[in-house]
Amino acid sequence: MQPGRDTKAELNRRSQVCEALAGTGVRVAKVDLIVVVGFLKRRNNPAMMIPAELVPRLAIAKSVTVLTGAGVSAESGIPTFRDAQTGLWAKYSPEELATPRAFRRNPRLVWEWYEWRRKLVAGAKPNPAHFALVEMEGLFLRFHLITQNMDGLHQRAGSRHVIELHGNIMRTKCSDENTVVSSWKDMGDIPPKCPTCGGLLRPDVVWFEEPMPEEEMQEAMTASTHCDFFFSIGTSTVVYPAAALPSEALRSGATVVEINPQPTPFTPQAHFALAGAAGVVLPELVRAISALRRF
Numbered sequence: 355m356q357p358g359r360d361t362k363a364e365l366n367r368r369s370q371v372c373e374a375l376a377g378t379g380v381r382v383a384k385v386d387l388i389v390v391v392g393f394l395k396r397r398n399n400p401a402m403m404i405p406a407e408l409v410p411r412l413a414i415a416k417s418v419t420v421l422t423g424a425g426v427s428a429e430s431g432i433p434t435f436r437d438a439q440t441g442l443w444a445k446y447s448p449e450e451l452a453t454p455r456a457f458r459r460n461p462r463l464v465w466e467w468y469e470w471r472r473k474l475v476a477g478a479k480p481n482p483a484h485f486a487l488v489e490m491e492g493l494f495l496r497f498h499l500i501t502q503n504m505d506g507l508h509q510r511a512g513s514r515h516v517i518e519l520h521g522n523i524m525r526t527k528c529s530d531e532n533t534v535v536s537s538w539k540d541m542g543d544i545p546p547k548c549p550t551c552g553g554l555l556r557p558d559v560v561w562f563e564e565p566m567p568e569e570e571m572q573e574a575m576t577a578s579t580h581c582d583f584f585f586s587i588g589t590s591t592v593v594y595p596a597a598a599l600p601s602e603a604l605r606s607g608a609t610v611v612e613i614n615p616q617p618t619p620f621t622p623q624a625h626f627a628l629a630g631a632a633g634v635v636l637p638e639l640v641r642a643i644s645a646l647r648r649f
């Protein structure tokens with residue numbers, strides 16, 4: 355505390371801090387009051403909405419698992435799938451573009467739509483939410499990042515191990531052999547053909563009606579059912595099996611936190627629902643945990 359600031363108001367704030375930390379195991383005497391008081395004040399800002407009791411509990415967690423969805427990339431300028439007005443599925447139907455049947459019916463349309471999305475992703479940059487998740491990886495003994503996003507922005511931000519449940523739009527595979535193809539000769543075909551077998555090339559993503567990648571799904575399930583804290587961030591939790599992971603975590607005894615400006619079908623079950631943008635809430639959360647951890 356700075357000299358001359360030991361006023362009644364400051365003492366009131368002190369007791370607020372102590373109340374917030376009571377029973378959490380955090381040593382109150384060592385807390386940097388200025389940082390925590392600032393954090394408690396910002397709590398009143400609707401954009402932040404971080405409950406005071408969340409930070410000390412999270413600060414002592416050993417194992418954290420995060421599930422991200424399209425909302426985490428929204429602040430990088432990549433449209434989500436279901437947000438009214440901007441969502442990709444508001445303009446295009448999944449049946450026309452993201453199913454094996456759609457590809458068989460009109461491979462050119464599907465390839466060109468993904469080419470457009472690839473360009474969007476190539477021009478996008480990771481945002482503060484991606485960078486905050488990189489920092490979080492360093493804050494906990496065990497940290498797992500599961501994503502439904504296909505844009506690779508977590509990896510570009512610096513996250514080291516990302517479990518990609520729906521593939522990666524920047525990768526291409528042969529639709530016949532199901533093998534990743536990294537280069538091919540441009541013969542003017544749309545979609546281009548596999549250099550090995552001549553089959554049509556397609557994005558290496560999971561389409562509706564297709565099976566999930568087994569290894570990734572298993573890893574995601576284990577990470578979700580063996581963590582102290584589980585975060586569901588920027589996902590509408592309507593596309594299964596990924597949408598089942600927050601409930602699995604809950605059933606396994608984890609404290610579950612949702613970060614999403616809009617309510618989702620999972621919101622009523624979450625222990626904490628932080629109604630704000632991931633790029634605002636996550637950096638704030640990381641700052642608050644780091645402040646507690648410094649002592």
Ligand code: OAD
Nearest residue numbers: 423424425428434435436502588589590593614616631632
């Ligand atoms: P959705 O488009 O269904 O949901 C995006 C969620 O992000 C919504 O709940 C928004 O409220 C929220 N959101 C928007 N901006 C946000 C922000 N700045 N911060 C935090 N949240 C924000 O996207 P997903 O749940 O990822 O699958 O969709 C799941 C799957 O459905 C996708 O992986 C894709 C899609 O069809 C396949 O293509 C197989």
